[in-house]
Amino acid sequence: MRSTISGYTALPKAHKFSAAGLVTVAGAAALTFALVPQASAADAGSSVGVKPVAQSAQEFGATHDAELAKATDAAAAKAGADAKAATQTAAKAEADAERANRSTERKALKPAPAAKPAAPAKKTYADNxxxxxxxxxxxxxxxxxxxxxxxxxxxxxxxxxxxxxxxxxxxxxxxxxxxxxxxxxxxxxxxxxxxxxxxxxxxxxxxxxxxxxxxxxxxxxxxxxxxxxxx
CATH class of the missing domain: 1.10.530.10 (Lysozyme)
Incomplete structure (x- = not known):
């Protein structure tokens, strides 16, 4: 004889076994879930921070290109500085040469000092x-x-x-x-x-x-x- 409770419907016997099975399966699932180690917050964060391999390669390439461009700029700057120094050295040498030439020209134009007249040789006399x-x-x-x-x-x-x-x-x-x-x-x-x-x-x-x-x-x-x- 089936009795009923207000608000509930009595399950047939077959349904009872089915419900019992579900309860068993749910309990096993809960046990399995309890046995699997939980991921820590740090692991979760770390796992979230790991980027795909393809993304890391792109960043490496960009960094490499930036460093190469920086090295190229430095080499160009040094070459420019060396060229400027060489230009200044050449200009200084040219100016020095020009001053030397002007000095030589002035010396050439300067009249030579008059030669001092030689002292007259002492006259000799016969002994008589x-x-x-x-x-x-x-x-x-x-x-x-x-x-x-x-x-x-x-x-x-x-x-x-x-x-x-x-x-x-x-x-x-x-x-x-x-x-x-x-x-x-x-x-x-x-x-x-x-x-x-x-x-x-x-x-x-x-x-x-x-x-x-x-x-x-x-x-x-x-x-x-x-x-x-x-x-």
Missing amino acids: LDGWIGESLEILRAKGIPASYDGIKRNIMRESTGNPRAINDWDINAVNGVPSKGLLQMIDPTFKAYHVEGTSWDIYDPVANITASCNYAADKYGSMDNVNSAY
Whole structure:
């Protein structure tokens, strides 16, 4: 006898077995679900973050292209800097060369300093009466002392006959201890008083004796040319 509850309909026996089977299957499914490990939130996130292989390849290609472009730009910039430096170096070298050329041109245009005249070679004289008179006359002219070749030679021939070692040991000067000596027969005190600078201090030196005698005659008589006897 089937009884009924308000709001429910009693199931036939066959339906009861079917319902029981469903309950069993549902329980097994719940048990199976309980035994399968649950994915963690991190795993879920990680799983969500993993991109397809095709997407990663695209990004790799884009990154590679960007790095290649960056390297290319850097190389181009360095090449440009090197070219600029080379241009500046060449310009500096050209400017230096131009300055050097201008300097060379200025030097070429600058007149060369006048060459200093060579010092005249000292005249040489023969070691004889003519040579002695000639050398003495050169000194006398430089000192402004008047005399002539003829006046000098004439007095030499009278006083010593041209012997530079002549000495008078008999006149008053010799008696007084100061004999006359040399070509123009001077005594030592007079020779020393009228010695001309640049000549020897030896009274027997022909040039020194002539020059000192002419200096004395110019002082006493105006010139050796005015002397015609012992003086």
